[in-house]
Every structure is written in structure tokens, then in C-alpha cells.
Amino acid sequence: MTEQAIFNSIKKALNDAPRNQYTAELHLQMIKYADELKSITAKEFCEGVGLKSSFGTEFSKMRNLTQRLRAAGLDTQLL
Template sequence: MSEQTIFEQIKLALANAPRNQYMAELHLQMIKFADELKHITSKEFCEGVGLKQSLGTEFSKMRNLTSRLKAAGLDTNRI
């Protein structure tokens, strides 16, 4: 899947998230696509999805957390 397609899927998921679940959805999407986006910077992620640069830290955190979650049995394809 291309980066642009992933960014569009994330944008759609965020647009459809309930107002009080926006950040939870953002974190889930970051975890879901962490492996496919491991080669990009947090700045590139934020630009691609149209987020404030300050959320780049969240992208880095979720990418680091994903390896631990997968080691514990998480299947990111089920998110």
C-alpha cells in the first residue's frame, strides 16, 4: 500500500471518529500502520495526514510501542 493511500485511510478514520475519541483513533491508526511507515519521519507523517507538527511525538511513541505490542501478540491487521 502506498504512503498516500495510508494517509488517506488515516484521514478518513479520523474524520469519522467520535469527537471525544479523536486521539484514541489517531493512536490506533499510528499503531496499525507503524510497520508500513517505519521509514518516514514524524514530520513527514504529520504533513501527510495534515496534522500539527506537535503530534509527531505521538507518532514516534506509537511506533516504538508497536514492537512491544506485537511481541505480546497484537495482530495489527485486526485493528
């Protein structure tokens, strides 16, 4: 899947998320695509998805958290 296809998929998931679940959905999507997006910066992620640059911190946190979740047995392919 290309970066642009991933960004489009994330945008759709965020648009479809209930208002009170937006941030949770954003975190889930960040974890889901962490492997595919490991070579981009937080700034590039925010620009690609159309988010404020302040969400870059969340992207970095979720990428780090994904490593720990995977070590604990999470299969991100199932998300």
C-alpha cells in the first residue's frame, strides 16, 4: 500500500469515526500503519493526513507504543 493510499484510508476512518471517538480512532490508525509509515516524519504524517502539526507528537508516541504492543503479542494486521 502506498503512503498516499494509507493517508486516504486514515482520513476515511477519521471522517467515519463518531465525534467522541476521533482521537481514539486516530491512535488506532497510527498503530495500525506504524510499520508502513516508519520512514516518515511526524510532520510528513500530519501533512499527509491533513492534521494540525500538534498531532505529530501523538504520531511519535503511537509509533513508540506500537513496538511495545507488538512485543506483547499484538498483531497490527488484525486491526
